[in-house]
Amino acid sequence: IPSVFTVSLFQYRSLSNFFLNTPFGPYASSSCNFSALSITIKVLLPSFLALSLFIYIINSLSESVKSLVFHLVYCSWCCWKLLMVASPNPIRAEKVQPIELPVINLSAERSEVSNLIVKACEEYGFFKVINHGVSEDIIAQMEEEGLNFFTKPLSEKQRAGPASPFGYGCKNIGFRGDIGEVEYLLLDTNPLCISQISNNISNDPKKFSSSVSGYIHAVRDLACEILDLMAEGLWVHDSSVFSRMIRDGESDSLFRLNHYPPIPCKDGETSPSSFHGHRSNKVGFGEHTDPQILTILRSNGVGGLQISLRDGVWVPVPPDPTAFCVNVGDVLQAMTNGRFVSVRHRALTNYDKSRMSMAYFGAPPLHAWVTAPAELVTSHKPLLYRPFTWGEYKGASYSLRLGDSRLDLFRKDNINEQVA
Numbered sequence: 001i002p003s004v005f006t007v008s009l010f011q012y013r014s015l016s017n018f019f020l021n022t023p024f025g026p027y028a029s030s031s032c033n034f035s036a037l038s039i040t041i042k043v044l045l046p047s048f049l050a051l052s053l054f055i056y057i058i059n060s061l062s063e064s065v066k067s068l069v070f071h072l073v074y075c076s077w078c079c080w081k082l083l084m085v086a087s088p089n090p091i092r093a094e095k096v097q098p099i100e101l102p103v104i105n106l107s108a109e110r111s112e113v114s115n116l117i118v119k120a121c122e123e124y125g126f127f128k129v130i131n132h133g134v135s136e137d138i139i140a141q142m143e144e145e146g147l148n149f150f151t152k153p154l155s156e157k158q159r160a161g162p163a164s165p166f167g168y169g170c171k172n173i174g175f176r177g178d179i180g181e182v183e184y185l186l187l188d189t190n191p192l193c194i195s196q197i198s199n200n201i202s203n204d205p206k207k208f209s210s211s212v213s214g215y216i217h218a219v220r221d222l223a224c225e226i227l228d229l230m231a232e233g234l235w236v237h238d239s240s241v242f243s244r245m246i247r248d249g250e251s252d253s254l255f256r257l258n259h260y261p262p263i264p265c266k267d268g269e270t271s272p273s274s275f276h277g278h279r280s281n282k283v284g285f286g287e288h289t290d291p292q293i294l295t296i297l298r299s300n301g302v303g304g305l306q307i308s309l310r311d312g313v314w315v316p317v318p319p320d321p322t323a324f325c326v327n328v329g330d331v332l333q334a335m336t337n338g339r340f341v342s343v344r345h346r347a348l349t350n351y352d353k354s355r356m357s358m359a360y361f362g363a364p365p366l367h368a369w370v371t372a373p374a375e376l377v378t379s380h381k382p383l384l385y386r387p388f389t390w391g392e393y394k395g396a397s398y399s400l401r402l403g404d405s406r407l408d409l410f411r412k413d414n415i416n417e418q419v420a
């Protein structure tokens with residue numbers, strides 16, 4: 001019975017994953033637009049087939065074997081119920097450590113700033129910047145456009161979807177069956193692409209397009225400034241070695257708006273208000289690293305972002321409307337020969353507040369080669385990752401699940417070197 005159960009569960013998962021990868025997937029998997037067709041395919045059909053098979057097998061057994069089977073099924077059901085009750089909610093059971101994360105004042109003395117950035121990237125792969133120079137107007141306009149979009153009825157938002165990869169997505173993240181309590185708009189940062197897709201996003205596409213382009217322009221400048229400071233702090237001779245990649249007209253950078261609707265507590269659940277000071281509930285955007293060079297992230301003053309320092313310990317990032325969060329991506333980890341860490345992070349939903357985050361992902365052009373500059377490679381610290389193009393790395397990322405460690409595939413000492 002357990003093996004039959006495992007096999008059918010496996011088949012059920014494969015069937016759902018297969019279905020998710022079809023053009024209907026994005027619609028079928030989201031409970032906000034769960035269609036009758038998907039309920040039939042994902043739940044009713046397999047249940048009906050399994051039940052018919054079970055009844056058929058039972059009928060063909062002798063009385064004593066029948067009673068044995070019934071006892072086994074009853075015991076399994078009791079154990080399962082017991083386990084379900086005994087096992088705590090996985091999010092609540094995790095360790096959360098509220099520690100002070102580095103806040104870097106970009107208007108301080110340059111060499112001091114660059115040293116602090118390097119230290120933060122080595123220790124955490126994450127820091128906040130204040131006095132960043134991005135105008136409040138640009139931020140406010142972008143936030144307004146984002147909220148205008150997410151408050152629209154679902155049927156209107158779906159006109160901008162499915163995200164394949166650009167456009168509106170609901171709950172599906174990537175193409176490998178990852179799901180979260182999030183809806184989003186994923187955009188190419190190329191101005192032409194922005195103006196084209198804006199027609200499906202907004203009733204005033206020109207306004208939307210100019211708000212997005214203005215915001216992207218400002219955060220790209222901020223990202224370049226930070227990357228130059230990093231190169232200076234690392235004593236790399238060519239201080240634009242990192243920023244050049246995202247300034248390039250062919251840069252494959254992305255912009256993403258995430259919206260996490262509030263998810264109220266179910267009856268019987270204890271109030272989450274006491275849960276480590278964060279009124280969290282479900283996983284909105286699961287644990288992952290960002291594949292690109294650098295991410296510039298902010299939210300609408302509502303908490304939910306957490307970073308992972310060691311396995312299993314989560315550090316909440318309190319919301320701060322005056323700051324931008326900056327995190328190292330996989331490419332920068334490779335380009336610093338492993339000195340900077342591409343930090344694992346995730347976003348939780350709140351039980352009473354909706355959260356919107358805006359993320360700019362600075363990436364190289366597809367054909368650009370990624371490797372560490374000579375100054376960061378020594379006999380004591382030999383090259384850790386084999387050179388690869390961003391296109392190759394992006395391809396590997398999209399073939400894996402959200403939480404997978406993709407950079408390991410490119411380690412020179414990886415005996416399995418699957419991506420050779």
Ligand SMILES: C=C1C[C@]23C[C@@]1(O)CC[C@H]2[C@@]12CC[C@H](O)[C@@](C)(C(=O)O1)[C@H]2[C@@H]3C(=O)O
Pocket residue numbers: 165173174175176178186254256288289290291292361397398399400401402
């Ligand atoms: C499951 C996936 C979604 C993702 C591409 C990937 O295959 C693995 C990385 C994911 C991520 C994380 C950072 C960004 O939000 C993102 C746009 C990116 O470039 O890599 C997402 C991808 C996505 O949502 O499509």
Ligand SMILES: O=C(O)CCC(=O)C(=O)O
Pocket residue numbers: 256258285290297299304305345346347357359
């Ligand atoms: O919403 C957030 O704070 C994090 C989102 C994120 O990690 C992403 O979009 O890659």
Ligand SMILES: [Fe+2]
Pocket residue numbers: 288289290345
């Ligand atoms: Fe991320």
